[in-house]
Amino acid sequence: MKIINIKTKLSKKTLIILVLAALIFIASFLLMLPDNQSKGDNFYYIGVATTFNHNSSDGINDMIQGIRLATDRVNQSGGINGKQIRLIVQNDKNDSSLAMKIASDFSKDNRILLVLGHYYSIPSLVGGDIYQKNAVPVITASATYDEITKENEWYFRTVPNNSYYADFLGTYLGLNLKQWPIIIISDSNNYHQSITRVFTKTIQKYDLEIIKQLTFNTSRSDVSPQLIKITNTIKMLNQKSVIFISANRPELVELVRLLKSSPQKYQFKIIGTDTAATTGFISELSNFQREQNDPGYYSNDTLVIVPSIPGIGNNKSFEFYKNFNETFNRIPSWAAACYYDTFMLSCHAIENAEIENEHGIRSIRRKIRNALIGFYDNKHAFKGLTGNIFFDEKGDSNRTLILGHYKNRVLIPEYVQYQRKHDQNLDSKAIKKALDNEIVVVDNTVLNEKKVVYTNIQVLSVEKFELKTHMASTVDFYLRFRFLGEFDDHNIRFDNTESHVSLGNPILETKENGVTERLYRINANFKYRSYFQSFPFDKHELTIKFHHNRITNDKLTFAPSITVKDIQLFDGWKIHSQNFSIEQVEDETIPKLSVIKHNLYYDQVNASVTLSRELNGVVFRYIFPFLTMFLLLYGIYFIPIQRFSVIICIISAVIVLNTFHYYKMLSFIILPSIVNAEKACFFIYSLSLLLFFSSISISVCHVKKQIDKEKMLRYFGIIGYPVIVITFVAISLWGIK
Structure with a gap:
């Protein structure tokens, strides 16, 4: 009977400890979650007026998805002035009467700071009068009818009319x-x-x-x-x-x-x-x-x-289309990109308006409108993924457009584009340039001709790299250029290489209807970027970078792509991902002031291949030893304390095995910082010490006949050990992407 009472009492104590531990764990977990829900009504509200069909993959749904993608980004970054953004979306169904009602409702809603929309021109036009009477700032990125912004100082447009x-x-x-x-x-x-x-x-x-x-x-x-x-x-x-x-x-x-x-x-x-x-x-x-x-x-x-086409533009543009495709599993139209930019511009305007201590919705809206007017020229423009956005005296943004054509249902850019000239002042050579069609004037905006060169990098093989000594790898690849007219590709400069790389002579050149295609084969050492923090799930990014060192990005850009089909890799590694983008670079030998004044920037192609370890090799070579050591230490709690010598042998064996594994891994890793694998080794040392002192405590209780304490320590270890290990693994894996 006495033994039964002890067990019953012990079970109650154990239950209380487990409940308390669970409550502490849940509370800690909730505290660690991002604070996306602000207290009270601590939000900024933006109205969205659009036309959409829930069952359609229309460009109008692109508008909503582009805005939501931008909203998520802003909110995840902390919002504006510490406040999250909330959208109030209304569907005007491209109906004038409904558009007027929505405009009236938005105007009366004192939470709404500004409105994005409407999608179509007629709803924008009829709603514009109501927004103007009620002093509500509105921005459209799709309604192009000229009359919308005429004599309406509250309506702005981020695309040309x-x-x-x-x-x-x-x-x-x-x-x-x-x-x-x-x-x-x-x-x-x-x-x-x-x-x-x-x-x-x-x-x-x-x-x-x-x-x-x-x-x-x-x-x-x-x-x-x-x-x-x-x-x-x-x-x-x-x-x-x-x-x-x-x-x-x-x-x-x-x-x-x-x-x-x-x-x-x-x-x-x-x-x-x-x-x-x-x-x-x-x-x-x-x-x-x-x-x-x-x-x-x-x-x-x-x-x-x-205003925007996938595959051409700045680095933000490439990042946006990649994120949109990953999020919604499709390529969007220009509407998504333009409304993404418009939302981000709105957030900048709200931030610049300094409305934190402002009272009264009318004065808040007026300050936001004044902040929008602050984007008044190219120097004070909002730098978006679709280019620089600024407003003229009518609230319009007549800026660079992109010409493209369809090929297999996908829009691709034309070989010749026209971009806003950095210096809008016409010099003595302007007449000659105009006669040669190097510059043109559209709606009082000076544009210059810009060549688009299609570029494809086909990676054939990547040689094995030495992690300890050699932060580069030999890459064998084809480089293909396709362009209209003439293109001086001998002035292509490769960056991110160990030594100078020359194109040499093309191995193939074809011409058809004025379009030239040249193919080069290159074998060179390119530096790579390593992410050791997540070893042994580490990744290594090999990037091929090049730009033209004579022609600036107002006259030349690239439409890049990368092919990694049938690539030859070394054993134990695989292709994790591939990516390409355009990045603006400058000549470091030229003073910064001259670069800015004369717009001496170049478009650089970045084509990268990220390698990761094969999962089976990682498991058996690196993970299995850790798993074995964790299980050996855990097994100590199930060994009778009378066999204390066996416990000491297991702990000693784990320490020796851990030390051997640690120094073996050091031969593969450059250690500028503590990586997860190294943390795991030190964690096992800590567990070994914990098990050693825990076993001594259990042994002391056993000798003193303190059966309750002995069993409590053992049960606590049986339950607590897995919790500690799982928590450590979860925290370690949290940062692995």
Whole structure:
């Protein structure tokens, strides 16, 4: 009976200890969680007015997802002034009445600091009057109708307006497709006619021939027969031409389908507005059988003009498209990128407005509007992933656009682009440059021609590197350039190498329709970047970097890609990931002030391959010894204390094994800092000491006949040891990515 009572009492004590330990663990875990939920209503609210379909992969959903991606980034970084951002999203369904109601609701909501939207122009136009009357700052990154920002000091736009789009596109055709006559198709409403008027005026300035100008009326119920008649008229012309279409998406999709459905007896190029660059355009074309059987049948070679295209731009652009694809498992349209930028710009404006101690929503909104006005020129612009954003006196942002065309449903940039000139002052050489088409003027903005060179790096093999002595590895790869016209690739400079690397002569060169393709094979030592902190799950990033050392990034950029198919690696390693991007660099030999003044920056291609260890090799070579030592030490709690000599032998064996394993690993790691593997070794030393003193304590209790304490110490060890080990492993793995 006495033994039973002791066991019962012991079980109660053990239960109390376990409950207390569990509560402490849960409380500690909750305290370690990020503080995403602020106390009270400690948030900044932003209204989002859009048009969307929950079941659609439309560009309008790109708007929402782009904003949410930006919101997550800001909130994870601590928010603004310590406050998290919350979105209030409303769907105007592209309906004027509903847009007015949403604008009124947003204006009355004293939580909302500013509004992003609306997506379409008509809701933006009708909502604009309400926002203006109630002094609410609004920013759109998609509604391009000129009238939206006219005489409305509260409405801002981060993309060019229709006039700029049309002028830019007409200028491009005048400079690059001068021999092609033009056919213009447009809706008869005011919105599309305003685009057509500017476009027509611009191409006439370049003496381009307009062979036909056709319109249709969507206010009539019989739109389809009108579109069929238009396409039949064009086919009867039987003439090489550029077909410019200004239409809403349903009519645009139908016109493209009709034009490309019958066999082409003549060559033509279709050019659309930004509507043709949305995911909805491709999605609707994909409903047709021919497009399903042959992806790109309808969309291939369709030219568009947009603020952003994947595969070209600054480092932020590459990072955004990569993150978006990883998050939503698809490539977005320009709308996602533009609204991401617009949200980030809004956050900067809120921060610059210094509203922490401000009372009254009207004064807060006015200060935010004034902060937006602070982005007034290129020097004071917001530097986003789509480029520099700043507003003119109308609240517009008429900035650089990118020309691209579809290939297999994916937008790729044209070989020739036009970028805002760093120095807007025209010098004595300006006339000659203008005659040579090196510079052009669009809407009082001076642009210079910029060449795009497609670049592909195909990695063939990576030789084994020595972790202790040699922070570089020999890489064998093909380097391919594809460009229009001329390109001096002999001035390509490789960075991140141990010694100078020369391209030499190309092993293959082809020319077709003015496009040259050159192929080089390079074998050189490139330095790598190592992440030893997570050893033995460490990664090593090999990066091939190069830039042109003569042509600055206002005249030359690259559209990079990397191929690692069938790459030869050394045993025990595998490809973990691959990445490519463009980075802005400068010549370190030139003074910084001169670099800034004359914009002496270069676009550098970064193509990287990250290697990681094969999992099976890691487990057996590095993890298994640790696991064995953990289990040996844990087994001590199940050995009778009478066999104390066996316990001492096990602890001694673990210490010797741990020391041997530690020094063996040192031969593989450069140790500028403590890595996880090293921490594990010291952790085992600590566990060995813990088990040693724990065993002595249990032995003392046993000798003194203190059975309750002896059993409590043993049970505490049986339960506590795994908790300690699991906690250590969890903390160690937390930082491994």
